[in-house]
Amino acid sequence: MCLAIPAKVVEICGEDQARIDIVGVQKEISTALIDNVAVGDYLIVHVGHAIGRLDPAEAEKTLAYLAEMSEEDARALAAASM
């Protein structure tokens, strides 16, 4: 029920409305819950409403952390097999 997906804004369609794109599927959604939406923004979309923003820089931080953790894991595996 609380499922929501990150979607890219491709067009602002009047007040509190935007067109989003999810792998080629486009849909008009309400942006009444978010201020200053711009084309190119990633929004978290739930039941036809944007409920939040997705911060690309923070997403990169998480991915960088996971990559680092994976390297540490590889070192631990190598050490254990020696």
Added chain:
Amino acid sequence: MKYIDEFRDGKLARALARTIAREVRPDGSYRLMEFCGGHTHAISRYGLEDLLPPQVRMIHGPGCPVCVLPIGRTDSAIELALKPGVILCTYADTMRIPASGGLSLFKAKAQGADVRMVYSSTDALRIAQDEPQREVVFFAIGFETTTPPTAVVIKQAAALGLTNFSVYCNHVLTPAAMVHLMELSAAGGADSVRIDGFVGPSHVSTIIGSEPYEKFAACYRKPVVIAGFEPLDVMQSILMLVRQINQGRAEVENQFIRAVTREGNRKAQRLTDEVFELRAAFDWRGLGEVPHSALKIRAEFAAYDAERRFDIPYRQVPDPKVCECAAILRGQKHPSDCRVFGNACTPEQPIGACMVSSEGACAAFYTYGRFRSRTSS
């Protein structure tokens, strides 16, 4: 899909699993509750339990709106739908919830009730505009994620001066339910369950922020890690919880930094507060009456409140005797402990609500996990 596929990488998931296995205490036991049904679904769908060491046990929580909605509330929605002239608009999840007398909204529709599945609250509003001679009622369920979209349409209906639109409000609150679970545990009775840490909800927290959990974590000394819905998010959060437990910490940490801040979505919070106020108590399946755990429409918007507009008294209805939903929602039982699971009760013919929505513990286990052997508890 960008920002989804990257968080489903199997190689990274296995690296996280090995890291968790290295860090758990050999003789330790980590009972972690994922509050939200979205996480329950992800854990089942991606087989995450198979990646975890035996010391870590995931306990499914009550964060599934369809599951916790008591029978009496669905009965009322059906009663509304059967009133002449009414169009009942609802999210698809509610259609198959078993109600009294063998009914469901699907069966009421078959009997002639005008029940319409909508994707968005705005669709319900559009139907009200298109059919001014009909009474359009939106059956609103859901946690904090789904509440602001309902607030938006009530405000829009008021701005448009619609006189044929109302909302049957069943919105419920996450922190109140978490507190209630801890109180049940503290009471030590038959309903108590040991939980060592919580995987906190993703999109509920996008709205409310991480701050509302801080008092909870401090008060009950339980770590809370707010997690995204993708498998790597869940695995990383489990690692963060294991570390907190090992270090004796009980803090609120945020793994879902790409979409959750400490303060949350202030605009959505303001709008919700403008339209809704706290109910003194609300009846939850599995948890019973929980104080201050749900919202009702403020008097200012009474014209859009289906509970004031129609005579729909709430009647408490006990769950079917064979159904273990209540104990499953409290984290005390696993779907496989239920004797009707997978035989008399299936997603096609559900007896209990946990088998209805894809994020219900029984439905998730039925769809993805019923052929895997049960890990020890």
